[in-house]
Amino acid sequence: xxxxxxxxxxxxxxxxxxxxxxxxxxxxxxxxxxxxxxxxxxxxxxxxxxxxxxxxxxxxxxxxxxxxxxxxxxxxxxxxxxxxxxxxxxxxxxxxxxxxxxxxxxxxxxxxxxxxxxxxxxxxxxxxxxxxxxxxxxxxxxxxxxxxxxxxxxxxxxxxxxxxxxxxxxxxxxxxxxxxxxxxxxxxxxxxxxxxxxxxxxxxxxxxxxxxxxxxxxxxxxxxxxxxxxxxxxxxxxxxxxxxxxxxxxxxxxxxxxxxxxxxxxxxxxxxxxxxxxxxxxxxxxxxxxxxxxxxxxxxxxxxxxxxxxxxxxxxxxxxxxxxxxxxxxxxxxxxxxxxxxxxxxxxxxxxxxxxxxxxxxxxxxxxxxxxxxxxxxxxxxxxxxxxxxxxxxxxxxxxxxxxxxxx
Amino acid sequence: xxxxxxxxxxxxxxxxxxxxxxxxxxxxxxxxxxxxxxxxxxxxxxxxxxxxxxxxxxxxxxxxxxxxxxxxxxxxxxxxxxxxxxxxxxxxxxxxxxxxxxxxxxxxxxxxxxxxxxxxxxxxxxxxxxxxxxxxxxxxxxxxxxxxxxxxxxxxxxxxxxxxxxxxxxxxxxxxxxxxxxxxxxxxxxxxxxxxxxxxxxxxxxxxxxxxxxxxxxxxxxxxxxxxxxxxxxxxxxxxxxxxxxxxxxxxxxxxxxxxxxxxxxxxxxxxxxxxxxxxxxxxxxxxxxxxxxxxxxxxxxxxxxxxxxxxxxxxxxxxxxxxxxxxxxxxxxxxxxxxxxxxxxxxxxxxxxxxxxxxxxxxxxxxxxxxxxxxxxxxxxxxxxxxxxxxxxxxxxxxxxxxxxxx
Numbered sequence: 064x065x066x067x068x069x070x071x072x073x074x075x076x077x078x079x080x081x082x083x084x085x086x087x088x089x090x091x092x093x094x095x096x097x098x099x100x101x102x103x104x105x106x107x108x109x110x111x112x113x114x115x116x117x118x119x120x121x122x123x124x125x126x127x128x129x130x131x132x133x134x135x136x137x138x139x140x141x142x143x144x145x146x147x148x149x150x151x152x153x154x155x156x157x158x159x160x161x162x163x164x165x166x167x168x169x170x171x172x173x174x175x176x177x178x179x180x181x182x183x184x185x186x187x188x189x190x191x192x193x194x195x196x197x198x199x200x201x202x203x204x205x206x207x208x209x210x211x212x213x214x215x216x217x218x219x220x221x222x223x224x225x226x227x228x229x230x231x232x233x234x235x236x237x238x239x240x241x242x243x244x245x246x247x248x249x250x251x252x253x254x255x256x257x258x259x260x261x262x263x264x265x266x267x268x269x270x271x272x273x274x275x276x277x278x279x280x281x282x283x284x285x286x287x288x289x290x291x292x293x294x295x296x297x298x299x300x301x302x303x304x305x306x307x308x309x310x311x312x313x314x315x316x317x318x319x320x321x322x323x324x325x326x327x328x329x330x331x332x333x334x335x336x337x338x339x340x341x342x343x344x345x346x347x348x349x350x351x352x353x354x355x356x357x358x359x360x361x362x363x364x365x366x367x368x369x370x371x372x373x374x375x376x377x378x379x380x381x382x383x384x385x386x387x388x389x390x391x392x393x394x395x396x397x398x399x400x401x402x403x404x405x406x407x408x409x410x411x412x413x414x415x416x417x418x419x420x421x422x423x424x425x426x427x428x429x430x431x432x433x434x435x436x437x438x439x440x441x442x443x444x445x446x447x448x449x450x451x452x453x454x455x456x457x458x459x460x461x462x463x464x465x466x467x468x469x470x471x
Numbered sequence: 472x473x474x475x476x477x478x479x480x481x482x483x484x485x486x487x488x489x490x491x492x493x494x495x496x497x498x499x500x501x502x503x504x505x506x507x508x509x510x511x512x513x514x515x516x517x518x519x520x521x522x523x524x525x526x527x528x529x530x531x532x533x534x535x536x537x538x539x540x541x542x543x544x545x546x547x548x549x550x551x552x553x554x555x556x557x558x559x560x561x562x563x564x565x566x567x568x569x570x571x572x573x574x575x576x577x578x579x580x581x582x583x584x585x586x587x588x589x590x591x592x593x594x595x596x597x598x599x600x601x602x603x604x605x606x607x608x609x610x611x612x613x614x615x616x617x618x619x620x621x622x623x624x625x626x627x628x629x630x631x632x633x634x635x636x637x638x639x640x641x642x643x644x645x646x647x648x649x650x651x652x653x654x655x656x657x658x659x660x661x662x663x664x665x666x667x668x669x670x671x672x673x674x675x676x677x678x679x680x681x682x683x684x685x686x687x688x689x690x691x692x693x694x695x696x697x698x699x700x701x702x703x704x705x706x707x708x709x710x711x712x713x714x715x716x717x718x719x720x721x722x723x724x725x726x727x728x729x730x731x732x733x734x735x736x737x738x739x740x741x742x743x744x745x746x747x748x749x750x751x752x753x754x755x756x757x758x759x760x761x762x763x764x765x766x767x768x769x770x771x772x773x774x775x776x777x778x779x780x781x782x783x784x785x786x787x788x789x790x791x792x793x794x795x796x797x798x799x800x801x802x803x804x805x806x807x808x809x810x811x812x813x814x815x816x817x818x819x820x821x822x823x824x825x826x827x828x829x830x831x832x833x834x835x836x837x838x839x840x841x842x843x844x845x846x847x848x849x850x851x852x853x854x855x856x857x858x859x860x861x862x863x864x865x866x867x868x869x870x871x872x873x874x875x876x877x878x879x
Contacts, residue, residue: 158814216823226824274647288791292712299700300684301794301823306790311783314721322787323820369509375719378731382714383791385707406567412731416625417711 075111075196076448078103080110084450086121087165087442088267091139112138118453119144140165143202145453147441148194150212150242151257151434154181154230154284157190158431159197162438163205164445166268168431170200183236191245208452209250209441212242213257213433215287220302220464223254227344229320230284253440255464257281258305259296261426262289265390267439269427274387278380279432280307282395285320286328288386289436296464308332312375330372333394340365348394348395352401370402374409377423381410385417392426392433399425440464477693483519484856486511490519491857494529495573495850496675499547520546527552528572547575553861556602558620558650559842561664562589562638562692565598566839569607570846571613572853574676576839578608591644599653616860617658617849620650621841623695628710628872630791631662637728638692663872665689666713667704668798668844669834673798675847677835682795686788687840688715690803693728694736697844698792704872716740720783727741733857738780742800748773756802760809766848774834778810780816785831789818793825800834800841807833848872 078101085100086092099110115121115138142163146301151158155178161170161448173331174193176186201207216228223239243252256264262271262279271277271291279289286308297304308328309321317335329335337346340354340362354362377389391399399406410418424434445452477485486509493508494500506516512641519634523529523546532545551569559566563586583599586863609615624636631647651660663671670679670687679685679699687697693718698705705712707803716736718730724733725743745754748762762770785797799807806816818826834840853860 128535147809217822219824227822276712292700292707293703295701297792299825300795300828301793301824303822304684304700304791304793306793306822306825309790309822310718310787311720312722314783315723321822379718382717383712384705385709385712385714387708414625414635414711414714414717414729416627416709417707417714420708 076450078107079111079114079449080447082108082115082118084446086138086140086339087117087446090165091124091137099137113209114450118450120449135382142167142169143205143230145206145208145427146201147208147438148198148210148246149434149438150188150190150210151431151437151443152186152212152214153191153257154215157186157193158434159190159213160195160259160431160434160438161197161201162435162442164442165204166435166438168435169202170197171434172197181231183231183233183238183241186231187238187241187245191242198252206453206455207248207250208315208445209443210242210246210252211260211437211439211441212236212238212247212252212254213260213437214254215281215283215285217303217306218254218256218464220298223252225254226303227321228399230289236359251441251444253437253443253464255437256287256289256305257283257433258287258289259464260298260440261390261432262436263439264390264428264434264436265426266291267434268435270386270390270414270424276384276386276388277387278307278384278386280389280391280393280395281433282332282391282393282398284328284334286332286395288380292384297444298464302464307376307380310376310379312372314377325468327372327376331376331395331398334374336365336369336394338365339368348397352397355401364396366401367405368406371409373398373402374406374412378409378413378418379408381413381417381421386421388422388424390424390426393430396425396430399423417418426451455463476829484858486515486519487522487857488855490523490854491528492616492854494523494548495548495854498573499545501545501786505546506745516631525688526858528857528861548753550575550577551613553614553616553853554609555616555846556606556618556654557842557846557849558598558602558618559839559845560594560598560620560622561665562623565594565601566842567601568597568839568842569605569845570843570850571610572850574863576843576845577610578605579842580605582707589639589641590664591639591641591646591649591862594639595646595649595653599650602654603657607708614837614861614863615656616655616658616853617851618650618660619845619847620646620660620662620679621668621845622646622662623665623689623691623693625711625714626662626664628706631660631803633662635729649816651798659849659852661845661851661872663670663845664695664697664713665691665841666695666697667872668697668848669798669800669840670699670844671847672836672842672844673800676843677840678798678832679796684792684794684796685761686792686794686797687834688716688797688799688803689841690740690801690806692740692742694740694803696788700792706872710872715784715788718784718787720780720787735784739777739806744773744777744781744806745804746773747776756805760837761807763809774809775813777806778813779817781806781810782814782820785814786821788828789821789825789829794829796830796832798832798834798840801838804830804833804838807831825869 131264145164156175217226225236258281277291281287288307313325317329319326472723553572564583625634633644666689673679685699696715721733725737727734
């Protein structure tokens, strides 16, 4: 943010936002750290903290350390003061959480959809029902500041229309409006691609903290990619970028739900693992990995096949993006360790300069990367204007994911 | 550039740079346009123009238009006042040009390398010889302000070490130092990947003006990609991003110079066209297209095969990047029109939302996209500080391509 010509109020709001963001990301912090992080002087930081304390968003903590001179009191986020509703909408279930300021999960519940029941009205109705149950468990006097939803599909920004979600069978579903109307809340609703949100969360609190070039792979029935380049999410011209699951790698491969042949996700998505092992449809990835560990030849052969294709796509991503870190999320959390040799060999076959640099990682946030990324997208309004929002200034509005997560 | 806290001198330099950049990009311009473009008042613009006129970089032109009130004198860049040396280094030849302020090519020459003579010392020696011949043709009293070089390989920034150029057979060649030493000039030398420079030039003066998400494909023996996302070149963690020629698309395909099997460039690079048509090695793309047009069945079948693979890769790029424009440069300038049906069909098979949006284009700069992109990279020092540079303030220094072309 350029502060040329900013008024004193704007400067103060900007500084409050910077402090709130830092405390949300880092938790308990000493005043000295805040002084050194913000570059502001001690008394300005003191005044800003007093504002945040009066809003109830942060509280002072006992002095940390015992240095010479005045003790430095710390501050920490009050997680019960403000919270968001986060939804990870998958093909087979919805995961719903309340996440408090500072990033702690306050409440979490899952709901499995009945197989073949992916019509948007039913999905939204059932999901919103779970949301209401979750909201009933919210801390008293806490302020809901936003709703974030991750979905495995192409999402138009800023209105959250799902243009295409092949594995849900959705085309042009106005998910942002549907969720906002069904919830009946007056806070912003941000809809994001599941993998984009996974990348956001892993960069903020997970395996890719500090990395500027990150790819988060989300394996479910399909495979999505959240791609961060030089610190910014790859959105593309209209927000549909990152569909690496539909990179065609096998011209003699299987038909994909998108209509093409040989897309990467047809070789490494959940159903592909059972198919490659010759196991009955519906056999889980975990079952096949277990069978392979117990010596089952078909399972081992299937995993070798899947690992080979996983490696081909990963090597392509290394060549195309020269990333610092690739995070393997969703079902790929299980598949990567079971096929690691094949994947490593394929990466070694990529161009040496980027291959030597890249780190392959599992998500530090486990199965919750998308859920927590959805939470982060919903916190944006609060973090932009902490005092205004807790004073009741949140309004339902459309915000684009790119604006929300890169703070533009 | 944030101007908070900037001194008056810094503001003036910033404004001079903005005017020089605008005139360099747009040529002859009226004062009124400069006033409206810069947002500065008329007398400030007048003072800045007077400075640029005194430096010799711009001259006043006759009034354009006959509106009411005072006539608006125009200004235009003086192309003979300052120039750069641009080099497009290919596998089979070097193209060298002097390009004047404002972007006009003042002088251009080509030099073919003898086949199999790609040792870096010989290539550099022969290329520098051509450069000296070109420099002898420079306008009198003109100031050389920089050297830009495009090369088909992975280039480390900012020092211009070529980490890997498979089709030249180069590994870790310090091209920036070699060229600077051999030329013996005291101006900055910028080395860039050929496709990155092609993308820069086509966005600035070619088929992708005004587009924020652009892919420039450079077809030679290999295939490179210059990728612009949201207005910025995709560099990746270390500057090696964009190697889409090494996207593996055909697991049963040919061996690639990079060591892998089935890379995209083995199916659509220049040698692949002859191979697919069953023609003798060395048959040119133009010859095969001519034969196909004359009804030769093998040539037609070969082009169908190449077109199919070209389409697969282009569809992948559409799904991965959601670009506004893809520009087909180098040998792909000939291949795209000859295989257009197959490529269009493949793009229609990509995800609908990005596929409906993308435009496939030929380079408006013809065969010179990389050459002119190299020139632009070399103009950066002048455009940052026009008065300082023409006064003799250019020093040999290392500048990274990303800094140079995105003005960071």
